[in-house]
Amino acid sequence: MPIPDEGLLVFDGECGFCTRSLGWLRLLDRGARITSLPLQAPGVPERVGATREACKATLHFAAEGRVLTGAAAVNAALAVALRHPLPERLYARTTALQDRVYTWVARNRGRLPGTSPWCTRHPSVC
Structure with missing residues (x-):
């Protein structure tokens, strides 16, 4: 399957680890192909057919x-x-390995090193 030209990434804007990870993705995304939106912004979960x-x-x-989730979503976003x-x-x-690692990270993301959460820096959007 060809790599899509662009994509939408929905992340947790209240999570410092998620915000830091998004920063790394943006460094790799030199063509600005990924639109990233916090799930806290109105109507964002619905854009990917999901609930908050x-x-x-x-x-x-x-x-x-x-629409992909979890580790599959991470890899698809990296490919784009x-x-x-x-x-x-x-x-x-x-x-199987990546899914297990992703599940562990998702459960423990509040304990992992992060940065100021996106929604803290952009409260008017969240």
């Missing part, structure tokens, strides 16, 4: 009519940002 609770539980990435299929190819070979 579902978006709070796991990252969502939408591109060309396809880098314009290279390597992240998704790696995920296809290590799905």
Whole structure:
């Protein structure tokens, strides 16, 4: 499957680790192909066909009519940002491991190093 030209990433804007991770993705996304929106902004979860609770539980990435969550979403977003299929190819070979790691990170993200949450810096959007 060809790499989409762009995508929408829905992240937890109240999470410092999520905000820091988004910063790393933006550094890789030199072509500004990824639109990132906090799940707390009005109507954002609905844009990926999800509820606020579902978006709070796991990252969502939408591109060309396809919505992915969790580790699959991370790899798809990286593939779009880098314009290279390597992240998704790696995920296809290590799905079980990456899904376990993603689940652990998602459960413990409040304890992981982060930065000032996106919604703290942009309260008018959240």
